[in-house]
Amino acid sequence: MLLLRDLHKRFGDVVALRGCSFELARGRMLGFLGPNGAGKTTAMRSIFGLIRPDSGTVTWNGEPITAADRLRFGYMPEQRGLYPKMRVTDQLVYFGRLHGMASADATSSALGWLERFDLADRANDTLESLSHGNQQRVQLAAAMVHDPELLVLDEPFSGLDPIAVETMSGVLTEQADAGKAVVFSSHQLDLVEDLCEEVAIIDDGAVVVRGRVRELKDSAPIRHLELDLEGDAAALLQALEGVQRIETRDGVHTVIVDAATDVRGFIARAEEAGRLRHFAYTTPSLSDLFLEAVR
Amino acid sequence: MSGLQGLWQVARREVTQRGRSKAYLITTAILLLLVVAIVVLPQLFGEETEAFRLGALGDDNAEIVQTAERLANANDEPGGPASISIEVVEFDERERAIGALEANEVEAVIVDGGELIVERTGGFFGDASLVSLLQRAAATVALEEIVAQQGETAASVIDLMTSDTLTTTSLTPEDADDETRGVVAYAGLLLLYGAILLYGTWILTGITEEKTNRVVEVLLSTIKPWQLLGGKILGIGVLGISQFAGTVAAALIAVEVTGVFDLPALDVGTATTLVLWFILGFLLFAVLFGAAGALVSRSEDAQTVAFPMSMVAVVGFFLSITALGDPEGVAAIVGTFIPLTAPFVVPVRAALAAIPAWQYALSIVVTLGFTVAGVFVGGRIYAGALLRYGGRVGVRDAWRGASE
Numbered sequence: 011m012l013l014l015r016d017l018h019k020r021f022g023d024v025v026a027l028r029g030c031s032f033e034l035a036r037g038r039m040l041g042f043l044g045p046n047g048a049g050k051t052t053a054m055r056s057i058f059g060l061i062r063p064d065s066g067t068v069t070w071n072g073e074p075i076t077a078a079d080r081l082r083f084g085y086m087p088e089q090r091g092l093y094p095k096m097r098v099t100d101q102l103v104y105f106g107r108l109h110g111m112a113s114a115d116a117t118s119s120a121l122g123w124l125e126r127f128d129l130a131d132r133a134n135d136t137l138e139s140l141s142h143g144n145q146q147r148v149q150l151a152a153a154m155v156h157d158p159e160l161l162v163l164d165e166p167f168s169g170l171d172p173i174a175v176e177t178m179s180g181v182l183t184e185q186a187d188a189g190k191a192v193v194f195s196s197h198q199l200d201l202v203e204d205l206c207e208e209v210a211i212i213d214d215g216a217v218v219v220r221g222r223v224r225e226l227k228d229s230a231p232i233r234h235l236e237l238d239l240e241g242d243a244a245a246l247l248q249a250l251e252g253v254q255r256i257e258t259r260d261g262v263h264t265v266i267v268d269a270a271t272d273v274r275g276f277i278a279r280a281e282e283a284g285r286l287r288h289f290a291y292t293t294p295s296l297s298d299l300f301l302e303a304v305r
Numbered sequence: 306m307s308g309l310q311g312l313w314q315v316a317r318r319e320v321t322q323r324g325r326s327k328a329y330l331i332t333t334a335i336l337l338l339l340v341v342a343i344v345v346l347p348q349l350f351g352e353e354t355e356a357f358r359l360g361a362l363g364d365d366n367a368e369i370v371q372t373a374e375r376l377a378n379a380n381d382e383p384g385g386p387a388s389i390s391i392e393v394v395e396f397d398e399r400e401r402a403i404g405a406l407e408a409n410e411v412e413a414v415i416v417d418g419g420e421l422i423v424e425r426t427g428g429f430f431g432d433a434s435l436v437s438l439l440q441r442a443a444a445t446v447a448l449e450e451i452v453a454q455q456g457e458t459a460a461s462v463i464d465l466m467t468s469d470t471l472t473t474t475s476l477t478p479e480d481a482d483d484e485t486r487g488v489v490a491y492a493g494l495l496l497l498y499g500a501i502l503l504y505g506t507w508i509l510t511g512i513t514e515e516k517t518n519r520v521v522e523v524l525l526s527t528i529k530p531w532q533l534l535g536g537k538i539l540g541i542g543v544l545g546i547s548q549f550a551g552t553v554a555a556a557l558i559a560v561e562v563t564g565v566f567d568l569p570a571l572d573v574g575t576a577t578t579l580v581l582w583f584i585l586g587f588l589l590f591a592v593l594f595g596a597a598g599a600l601v602s603r604s605e606d607a608q609t610v611a612f613p614m615s616m617v618a619v620v621g622f623f624l625s626i627t628a629l630g631d632p633e634g635v636a637a638i639v640g641t642f643i644p645l646t647a648p649f650v651v652p653v654r655a656a657l658a659a660i661p662a663w664q665y666a667l668s669i670v671v672t673l674g675f676t677v678a679g680v681f682v683g684g685r686i687y688a689g690a691l692l693r694y695g696g697r698v699g700v701r702d703a704w705r706g707a708s709e
Binding site: 083091093100 | 310311321322514520522523524525527529
């Protein structure tokens with residue numbers, strides 16, 4: 011279990027973290043969201059001791075994180091980078107060994123990951139000879155070659171093509187299912203919604219929303235109501251209570267309403283009037299929650 | 306994994322990756338060829354006979370010319386080519402002889418066994434070697450004539466002239482090895498100085514590698530900055546030292562094989578001191594260059610921080626010259642305990658047997674301690690400068706940055 015509690019960090023005049031807290035259990039995947047400059051990278055770096063918080067604690071299984079713990083962590087920083095002139099296998103073996111693996115174990119694990127990413131035939135090529143997408147795969151393999159218990163990835167999806175996104179998603183899900191704790195930051199909210207059961211949204215140095223995506227959506231004070239109505243919709247819509255916002259596109263109205271609104275009654279009346287062509291009533295998307303949280 | 310294992314992994318990567326890089330293999334090959342060529346080539350060309358053309362006017366010249374050849378070739382190997390040969394061109398008129406001299410057809414003109422005409426005497430472009438050879442030959446001929454006329458008396462005159470009349474008593478016991486040791490220690494210093502300048506920049510730019518390719522954040526999530534810094538310094542240092550040692554060995558073998566000059570025999574003590582202090586000095590400066598490299602994020606900026614480091618080596622080198630002249634003076638003793646100068650000063654003092662054992666031991670402790678401390682300080686600077694890319698970071702900023 012990873013626990014960041016009440017982290018504060020100031021760089022000169024800039025306050026990067028002001029009471030950042032979240033937790034992550036093994037077997038779970040956490041989407042770590044927030045606008046640029048909200049403190050995501052700083053929080054992730056604090057897990058690896060790359061920055062020292064001014065106050066607050068970072069613990070793993072209830073204990074402060076030691077160098078020995080970090081050997082069982084995997085990290086993919088936002089600043090990607092490997093040795094361009096080093097052969098792919100050598101590179102992965104090196105990272106495995108830095109994490110305390112024996113040479114033979116590191117080699118078989120490295121080859122296993124290359125196999126998994128369809129790079130087995132490139133094992134003896136230098137990194138710089140690989141395409142950008144394949145370099146990203148090697149970067150991910152470098153973070154996982156030592157089979158870490160905790161995987162921290164800073165923007166793992168940025169700059170990936172849809173196929174690579176698919177691979178990345180698959181691997182991360184696999185890791186969480188295998189009992190690893192996985193946390194990654196991302197701006198691709200739809201992707202996070204698909205992948206993660208849990209999210210933490212950080213804004214201005216503090217986590218403002220955290221929890222299970224399902225519960226967050228259920229407990230949100232708003233709902234989405236999508237309506238396709240015949241004839242003059244304006245009059246009908248006026249009868250709807252608790253409307254926050256209406257957007258109309260191609261004759262389809264997307265209405266944000268209070269969660270308490272009696273939508274059932276409204277739909278019944280619309281149908282009685284023979285005006286209802288189509289409707290959908292849903293909890294808000296993660297994007298809505300995000301925008302709500304950081305606005 | 307303990308701290309040293311992390312450091313070891315980093316060093317291992319440096320040696321295996323850098324060691325098989327084209328750049329390393331090529332520079333090694335070039336260096337080896339170069340030193341062997343420097344030793345061997347002059348030998349090949351040196352085998353040839355140097356030929357002079359000498360104009361002769363009048364009589365009594367032949368004996369001097371013969372004697373000159375005999376003197377110059379006295380040390381030649383039997384059966385081998387002669388060192389010099391003098392071709393005599395006879396003239397019957399002074400004007401024609403001078404004309405030939407001016408036309409560079411001859412290099413000098415000897416007249417009646419008693420006068421030499423040359424284009425100019427002395428100076429950079431003078432005909433000094435031929436002139437002095439002929440002068441010596443003429444003197445020898447004259448002496449031999451006197452000996453032939455006067456018998457034993459003249460022989461004893463020569464004997465008197467060529468031996469020390471006063472016997473000298475030295476208060477310091479005579480030790481023929483003393484001078485040799487000093488020379489060898491000095492040669493060792495030159496090598497250390499050369500190696501520092503040659504490989505210091507190597508280490509400096511090598512340290513920036515991880516920042517340039519941005520792999521550093523992944524590395525530092527696992528290992529400590531001092532492990533990375535120490536491992537890199539050790540790895541690159543080992544490569545540098547092996548290249549250097551290989552080059553020196555090649556040079557020594559070439560000298561031994563060609564017999565250009567006799568290598569001085571070294572006693573174990575002097576050899577140990579030299580090797581020990583070469584390694585101590587090299588490591589110390591490697592760490593300094595490494596810490597300096599931690600301050601820059603791009604190899605382009607490396608030169609600006611390399612300069613002050615090189616200046617420190619220059620100061621140490623000059624202090625060692627002072628120590629050679631006055632091995633027990635204040636400067637030498639102070640230099641013994643300053644880590645940056647000790648590797649230059651201590652070997653000289655040790656070679657001249659002018660350093661007490663406790664000073665020797667203490668200087669090792671001071672130098673080693675400073676080196677180890679340098680790895681940690683450098684590591685902290687490295688960590689502090691790490692997350693600030695672009696340009697150079699001041700030492701103070703980097704130091705403070707490490708706690709961020």
